[in-house]
Amino acid sequence: MIIEIAKKEIRDAFRNKLFLSILLLLLVLTIVSIILGSFQVKIAMDNYNSSISFLQSLGKAKLPPMPNLNPISASKGFVNYIGMVGALLAIVLGNTAISKEHKNGTMRLILSRGVFRDTFLNGKLLGNLAILAGITILTEIITFVALVAIGGVALTANDVIRLLLFFGMSFLYMTFFTVLSMGIATVSTKGSRALLITVIVWLVLSFVFPQIGDTMDMDNQIPGGFFSSMGMSRDQEHQVLQQFKFYETLRDGVEEMSPTKHYERISYALLNVKPGFETNTPWEVVGLKWINLLGLLAPSIAVWLLTYIAFLRRENIYQSN
Amino acid sequence: MKGLKKTILLLSVLIIMIFLSVSTAFAAESSGTEFSAGFNLSPGENKAVSLFIRNDDVAAHTYSLTAEKSSNSYELYFSANGAAIKKVTVPAGTSSQIDLNISLKGNASANEDKLAVKAVRDDGKENVISLSIVINKDYAISIKGMLAKIDVISGKSAEFTFSVTNNGYKDLKNIKIKPELPYKWFAIQGTESTVHLKPGETGTFTIKVDVPSSQVAGNFEAKFTAVSDEISSSQISIPVTVKTSSNIGLWILGILVLIAGFTLVQFKRNGRR
Numbered sequence: 001m002i003i004e005i006a007k008k009e010i011r012d013a014f015r016n017k018l019f020l021s022i023l024l025l026l027l028v029l030t031i032v033s034i035i036l037g038s039f040q041v042k043i044a045m046d047n048y049n050s051s052i053s054f055l056q057s058l059g060k061a062k063l064p065p066m067p068n069l070n071p072i073s074a075s076k077g078f079v080n081y082i083g084m085v086g087a088l089l090a091i092v093l094g095n096t097a098i099s100k101e102h103k104n105g106t107m108r109l110i111l112s113r114g115v116f117r118d119t120f121l122n123g124k125l126l127g128n129l130a131i132l133a134g135i136t137i138l139t140e141i142i143t144f145v146a147l148v149a150i151g152g153v154a155l156t157a158n159d160v161i162r163l164l165l166f167f168g169m170s171f172l173y174m175t176f177f178t179v180l181s182m183g184i185a186t187v188s189t190k191g192s193r194a195l196l197i198t199v200i201v202w203l204v205l206s207f208v209f210p211q212i213g214d215t216m217d218m219d220n221q222i223p224g225g226f227f228s229s230m231g232m233s234r235d236q237e238h239q240v241l242q243q244f245k246f247y248e249t250l251r252d253g254v255e256e257m258s259p260t261k262h263y264e265r266i267s268y269a270l271l272n273v274k275p276g277f278e279t280n281t282p283w284e285v286v287g288l289k290w291i292n293l294l295g296l297l298a299p300s301i302a303v304w305l306l307t308y309i310a311f312l313r314r315e316n317i318y319q320s321n
Numbered sequence: 322m323k324g325l326k327k328t329i330l331l332l333s334v335l336i337i338m339i340f341l342s343v344s345t346a347f348a349a350e351s352s353g354t355e356f357s358a359g360f361n362l363s364p365g366e367n368k369a370v371s372l373f374i375r376n377d378d379v380a381a382h383t384y385s386l387t388a389e390k391s392s393n394s395y396e397l398y399f400s401a402n403g404a405a406i407k408k409v410t411v412p413a414g415t416s417s418q419i420d421l422n423i424s425l426k427g428n429a430s431a432n433e434d435k436l437a438v439k440a441v442r443d444d445g446k447e448n449v450i451s452l453s454i455v456i457n458k459d460y461a462i463s464i465k466g467m468l469a470k471i472d473v474i475s476g477k478s479a480e481f482t483f484s485v486t487n488n489g490y491k492d493l494k495n496i497k498i499k500p501e502l503p504y505k506w507f508a509i510q511g512t513e514s515t516v517h518l519k520p521g522e523t524g525t526f527t528i529k530v531d532v533p534s535s536q537v538a539g540n541f542e543a544k545f546t547a548v549s550d551e552i553s554s555s556q557i558s559i560p561v562t563v564k565t566s567s568n569i570g571l572w573i574l575g576i577l578v579l580i581a582g583f584t585l586v587q588f589k590r591n592g593r594r
Contacts, residue, residue: 116593219504238507252535265537276540288538291565298573305577305584312591 001115005123006130009097013131016096022089023135029081030139031146037074038150044069045152070272071153072163075143079267082170083206083260090174091198093131094181097124099191117311121182125304128178136171140164161282166270172296173263177202179300183307186314206260213255218244262295359453362425363552364461364488369400369420372450374440376411383410384440388421392431393456397423421452426555428463428488429456461489462496462518462554464547467525471543472562476534478509481559483526485547487518493549498526501544501556505533518549538565 013019048066055063101107110120143163147153155163181198188194214220218241222229227237241248255261266289268274270282277285286293362368376382385408386399398405400420411417421438434454441447463486473479487493495515500508510529518524530543541561547554 118588118593234507238509241505241507248533248535269539274539280540288540288562288564291538291569294570294573298577301577302580305580308584309587312587312594 001119002123002126005110005115005120006127009124009127010131012100013093013096013127016092019089019092019096022085022092026081026085026089026135027139027142029085030078031142033077033081034074034143034146035150037077038071038146041069041071041074041147041151041153068278069153070278071147071151071155072159072166073271073273074147074151075163075166075271076268076273078139078143078170079264079271079273082173083263086170086174087177087202087206087260088199089135090128090132090177091181091195091202093128094178094183095185095191095195095198097128098182098185099194102185102189103191118308121186121307121311124182125179128182129175132171132174132178136167136174139170140167143167158282162270162272162285165282165286166267169263169266169270169293169296172293172300173259176259176296176300176303179303179307183303183310186307186311205258209254209258210261210264213251213258213261216251218248256295259296259299262292265289266292266296358450359455361455361457362423363457363459364425364429364463364555366552367422367424369422370452372419372421372438373416374409374411374419374448375416376413379413381410381412383408383443385443386419386438386440388436388438390435390437391454392434393429393454394426395423395436396426397421423454424555425456429458432456432458459489459491460493460549460552462486462493462547462549462552463488464498464545464554464557466545466557466559468559470560470562472564473532474566475532475536475538475563476566477532479530479532479543479561481528481530481543481545483528483545483547483557484523485516485518485526485554486523487520489552490520491551492520493518493551496524496547496549498528499546499548499553500528500530501546502530503536503541503543505535506543507531532561532563534566536563538563 044067048069052063098107101110107120111117140163144155144160147155177198180201181194184198184201185191185194188197219226227240232240265274266286269277269285269289272278277288280288360368360370374384386406388395388397399409400406400422401409401417406419409417409419423436432455434456436452436454438450438452439447440449465484465486467482467484471479471481483498485496485498487496494517496518497515498512500512502508507530508528509531511527514526516524516526526547528545539562541563542558543561544556544558546556
């Protein structure tokens, strides 16, 4: 039964105009960003090759080593697009999955035919996860093809694993918002209200919390740094920060509550956008950034379990809206 | 006759003055000319040597600056008005001052060295100044980290131990360690302790560094220099890997188990519906 519900969910999604519009927007943005990134890699490669040819024509034997072009960083823009458009897409998917059944009265019909509530939810989730996985795989293929065909670079095994892991994180990130959206739609009696609440929660988690982390940092209060502007030594800076330990913990805690921040941190480390992870293997990066992986996984599991409880205890399902 | 003598004397003074003044100046018009000047450099010392580029042409020119052909290895860069540069544009008929910032990298293999500083004009004319460098070994200090790499949990302290050796011929006084740490990392112990070292002696230092709990996991570099009243060592970098405390993970897992338990209770109480 779960598979049947999932299959219907996939069919329905491709009839949803709002979902298709956002999907199209995401794909266009991804393609443009990957192609531009690949061209940048190609230009860097061409520059290096032409300088090598020039030095060889001068008879130089000692040639400079190839600079680290980091071709996988071409996906850098994708992190931002998934952070915004991908999350919106996931929210629309999750909300529609529940609210359409409410609106059409089909939820009552399905549940009255011996389908357990948890089976119903699991089928819905499975269908939506399959759609998100399909989108992730599609963008993955586009990225690989663009990097090789346009960028003209041969990716190493580590690059390929890093990219695959990065797309895995993108999938987990979108999964969270689908689960959240489904959860809120399950609790709320009105689909439009649920959508609005989910979007507000997304805005808070993705924009307000990370901003609190950045802008409330004491040293970010003045351009050029608060401590250096005040002419403070490192010792004085330490003393001041010691006085604000609770404030700092609170600020960091708020920032850690943002799945977007966790997604950004692990993605930038995997794509080598953030310096310091070049010498690590992809699995070492995941090992170092396990908290970010947990920060993507744990909220989804928690929200999903709470959705079970809310749906199980709900008594007004058979009442008409 | 007297007038002729006076003229010869004046000319001689002028020639001597010109000879002395060109020691640290490029004559940009004379292609391939070599001039020489010299300076002393102690290991660990950062020296700025002023050089002048004169453009006697009627048009402004850009000069590309390089330094090469030395026996020792140096860390060096050119700067003008405090900003690092690789090229300098000199207006017609004027001179520009540039500084060659130089410090010895590692141990000196030659005590007397030469460095060719080349200024290549945009039309290909090349001017070279050969700088003689005398390595002053009266004061020499080296620093070495006891551990090549350090792992630390965010919110905890890391201990760095160093051996500092006086490689010079004279005593070094008030040696201490000067750290250069990532943002919000603070040395909480060991930066105030000082030692005196006689030539050939080695001392050890331990510095305790606080890594803030807000530090996200990753690879960082902590840099340290041994500084005495007389000289400072070259800077060493120690890679530091910051890991996240497993306590946070345990807390999150605990909360998840709690929610899962609560869900099971609900299923048991209400049954599958």
